Amino acid sequence: MKVTLFIPCFIDLCYPSVGMSIVQILERLGHTIDYPEELTCCGQPAFNSGCWDEARDVAVRVVERLKDAETIVIASGSCGAMLKVFYIELFQGTAYEQKVQSVANKTFEFSDFLVTKLGVTDLGARFPARVTFHDGCHGLRELNLKEQPRTLLSHVRDLELLEMPEAETCCGFGGTFATKFPMISTAMGDGKCASAQETSAEYIVSNDSSCLMHLQGLLDRQGKPLKTIHLAEVLANS
Amino acid sequence: MTTHAQQFSSDADRTTRDLEQRAQIQSALRSYEVARDAHKSAFQDWEAARQTAAEIKWDAVNHLDQYLSEFAEKLQARGTQVHWASNAQQARDIILNIIRANNARSIIKSKVMTGEEIHINEALEKAGFEVVESDLGEFIVQLRREAPYHFVFPAMHLKRGEISELFSRELGTAPTDDPEELTMIARRVLREKYITADVGISGANFAIAETGMISITENEGNARLTCALPRVHIALLGIEKVLPKLRDLALFLPMLATAGAGQALTCYNSLYGGPRQPGESDGPEEFHVVLLDNNRTHLLADKEQRDALHCIRCGACLNVCPIYRNVGGHTYGTTYQGPIGSVITPHLRGLQDWKHLSNASSLCGACTQACPVKIDLHHHLLQNRRNAFTENPAWREKLTFKLFRLVMNQPRVYLFCVKLSRLIQPLHRFVDGTRLDPALGWTKTRKLPKIAPQTFKEFWQNRK
Numbered sequence: 053m054k055v056t057l058f059i060p061c062f063i064d065l066c067y068p069s070v071g072m073s074i075v076q077i078l079e080r081l082g083h084t085i086d087y088p089e090e091l092t093c094c095g096q097p098a099f100n101s102g103c104w105d106e107a108r109d110v111a112v113r114v115v116e117r118l119k120d121a122e123t124i125v126i127a128s129g130s131c132g133a134m135l136k137v138f139y140i141e142l143f144q145g146t147a148y149e150q151k152v153q154s155v156a157n158k159t160f161e162f163s164d165f166l167v168t169k170l171g172v173t174d175l176g177a178r179f180p181a182r183v184t185f186h187d188g189c190h191g192l193r194e195l196n197l198k199e200q201p202r203t204l205l206s207h208v209r210d211l212e213l214l215e216m217p218e219a220e221t222c223c224g225f226g227g228t229f230a231t232k233f234p235m236i237s238t239a240m241g242d243g244k245c246a247s248a249q250e251t252s253a254e255y256i257v258s259n260d261s262s263c264l265m266h267l268q269g270l271l272d273r274q275g276k277p278l279k280t281i282h283l284a285e286v287l288a289n290s
Numbered sequence: 291m292t293t294h295a296q297q298f299s300s301d302a303d304r305t306t307r308d309l310e311q312r313a314q315i316q317s318a319l320r321s322y323e324v325a326r327d328a329h330k331s332a333f334q335d336w337e338a339a340r341q342t343a344a345e346i347k348w349d350a351v352n353h354l355d356q357y358l359s360e361f362a363e364k365l366q367a368r369g370t371q372v373h374w375a376s377n378a379q380q381a382r383d384i385i386l387n388i389i390r391a392n393n394a395r396s397i398i399k400s401k402v403m404t405g406e407e408i409h410i411n412e413a414l415e416k417a418g419f420e421v422v423e424s425d426l427g428e429f430i431v432q433l434r435r436e437a438p439y440h441f442v443f444p445a446m447h448l449k450r451g452e453i454s455e456l457f458s459r460e461l462g463t464a465p466t467d468d469p470e471e472l473t474m475i476a477r478r479v480l481r482e483k484y485i486t487a488d489v490g491i492s493g494a495n496f497a498i499a500e501t502g503m504i505s506i507t508e509n510e511g512n513a514r515l516t517c518a519l520p521r522v523h524i525a526l527l528g529i530e531k532v533l534p535k536l537r538d539l540a541l542f543l544p545m546l547a548t549a550g551a552g553q554a555l556t557c558y559n560s561l562y563g564g565p566r567q568p569g570e571s572d573g574p575e576e577f578h579v580v581l582l583d584n585n586r587t588h589l590l591a592d593k594e595q596r597d598a599l600h601c602i603r604c605g606a607c608l609n610v611c612p613i614y615r616n617v618g619g620h621t622y623g624t625t626y627q628g629p630i631g632s633v634i635t636p637h638l639r640g641l642q643d644w645k646h647l648s649n650a651s652s653l654c655g656a657c658t659q660a661c662p663v664k665i666d667l668h669h670h671l672l673q674n675r676r677n678a679f680t681e682n683p684a685w686r687e688k689l690t691f692k693l694f695r696l697v698m699n700q701p702r703v704y705l706f707c708v709k710l711s712r713l714i715q716p717l718h719r720f721v722d723g724t725r726l727d728p729a730l731g732w733t734k735t736r737k738l739p740k741i742a743p744q745t746f747k748e749f750w751q752n753r754k
């Protein structure tokens with residue numbers, strides 16, 4: 053299958069190994085990758101800040117470039133929710149409505165693509181560590197991604213998956229919220245890290261690098277040994 | 291920033307540091323979650339029940355004019371006086387006039403959030419009347435002269451010791467750590483008041499159009515006494531409280547108890563249909579219902595957010611909200627705290643003054659998932675943000691997102707920015723986390739992520 057890959061801006065910039073892991077995994081499964089280099093961001097920061105005109109201008113380019121794709125895979129639950137849910141809201145009642153819907157229909161978050169679309173659950177990965185999985189809110193509540201990542205992790209060799217208390221509670225990132233209300237965002241993040249630590253896990257795994265960026269930032273600032281890693285990187289490990 | 295926004299930020303700054311309080315609230319709400327889930331499973335299909343509830347409320351809200359007049363006519367037919375108040379001032383005047391016309395001195399109240407909304411206690415006290423709250427939580431916060439911390443659990447922020455101390459100070463009772471004894475102290479004070487009060491004021495959880503009755507749900511029995519004993523009764527309720535049919539309660543009563551308090555049903559559920567009828571032995575001689583708009587029609591006119599009027603004030607969205615759990619109820623500075631408060635306060639009290647509440651959300655959606663009547667809460671927060679920006683764009687935000695659009699829509703500019711950031715980043719460590727740091731909002735508590743030596747785009751280029 054020809055898979056068009058959408059790499060969100062902050063993954064491109066700070067976490068390229070997430071994208072590389074996805075390329076590696078999908079190619080190993082025999083798919084061809086089409087990567088639209090001219091795409092950067094889905095527009096979510098503008099959308100979340102109420103600047104819907106600017107968000108629309110960014111989104112139009114994305115939709116125009118993706119509209120002819122066969123299947124689109126996106127490396128983040130949150131940006132996935134932007135394409136699949138919030139774009140629909142953004143373009144409601146405009147001429148773009150149909151196009152946006154058709155892009156949404158063929159867009160998959162990475163773990164969902166593997167499990168739901170391809171029916172692949174075992175990638176032959178090995179990751180000798182205790183990990184706990186953090187559900188990014190957009191992936192969980194907008195896209196219903198609860199079982200997919202866990203199914204994938206359950207097939208990773210030597211990996212012990214430990215569920216943390218309140219796994220579904222927000223980590224406190226929330227995009228611009230994190231810098232507009234740093235005290236609340238930090239209090240929420242501290243709670244999340246404490247839950248993860250309670251499990252004795254060595255890694256927090258998630259399918260959303262944005263949550264992990266926030267959590268890793270906190271952990272680093274506090275000098276805690278707990279580490280964060282994206283699901284794709286775990287699955288690409290052998 | 292408006293003063294309300296500044297207040298919110300500085301209070302949030304303080305409350306998020308109060309680890310003891312945070313732990314107390316979170317542990318209380320965790321026990322609530324366990325109880326709620328246990329009772330949710332008593333519903334054959336909770337999701338189907340939510341859908342039905344949402345549809346009933348949709349019908350009620352979209353035919354509000356019809357149902358309200360039906361409700362009023364039925365009440366009037368049994369001798370109730372129905373009053374319409376378009377704003378808080380009118381509602382206060384109506385209530386004061388009723389009290390004065392009856393030469394009343396003392397007033398007993400059961401829990402009524404619309405009363406908080408119109409600041410009725412202050413108005414009554416200023417006019418020289420004695421007002422006593424009869425709901426235990428409300429009684430406690432009234433003694434402390436503070437606002438409810440949570441619109442369902444007004445005193446949830448207080449520990450037993452604090453309540454005991456408060457009672458000793460205000461009522462002269464002996465200190466005790468026994469919750470039953472504390473309840474008994476309040477009960478002794480209140481019993482006296484029920485008997486001497488001339489007027490009882492209550493709210494209503496539901497207003498049944500079909501039969502012209504108000505439904506009140508409670509756990510302490512205080513609302514029953516408030517409604518039954520005084521000679522005059524006044525019920526103050528928002529116009530959105532309407533349910534079309536009596537049978538709708540079969541769904542809404544257990545749903546409210548489950549979502550709101552983690553109970554199968556609250557201990558007392560009463561229906562009131564007006565004053566004492568000929569031949570009846572008890573009940574108030576005069577019965578007044580005050581229907582409050584106070585900008586609810588503003589919400590009604592908003593097609594996108596009209597469903598916020600479905601709210602049955604169960605408090606479930608507060609209970610699951612990570613923001614509420616961390617900043618606590620007083621930080622909001624509103625009558626209605628938590629997600630629903632953040633959604634409706636801008637409509638009730640002005641968008642520009644209260645838009646910060648819509649920004650103070652990580653948009654996690656836990657509220658929307660919890661809401662028994664399926665209000666699209668977190669999407670409404672996004673719409674409030676959009677409306678606030680469209681109406682009055684802050685120049686800094688405007689500039690930021692014009693630049694954002696430029697960078698994201700011009701791959702060359704994007705690449706240039708990547709290179710530039712990579713050059714600048716090593717310098718950041720000199721200001722990291724200090725007051726000179728332009729990214730202090732992030733770096734005060736978090737390290738910034740590093741820009742990768744090779745971005746994904748560069749990796750792809752090389753690979754080709």
Ligand code: SF4
Pocket residue numbers: 600601602603604605606607608630660661662663664665667
């Ligand atoms: S918005 Fe929904 S969850 Fe929140 S108080 Fe109202 S009914 Fe309950």
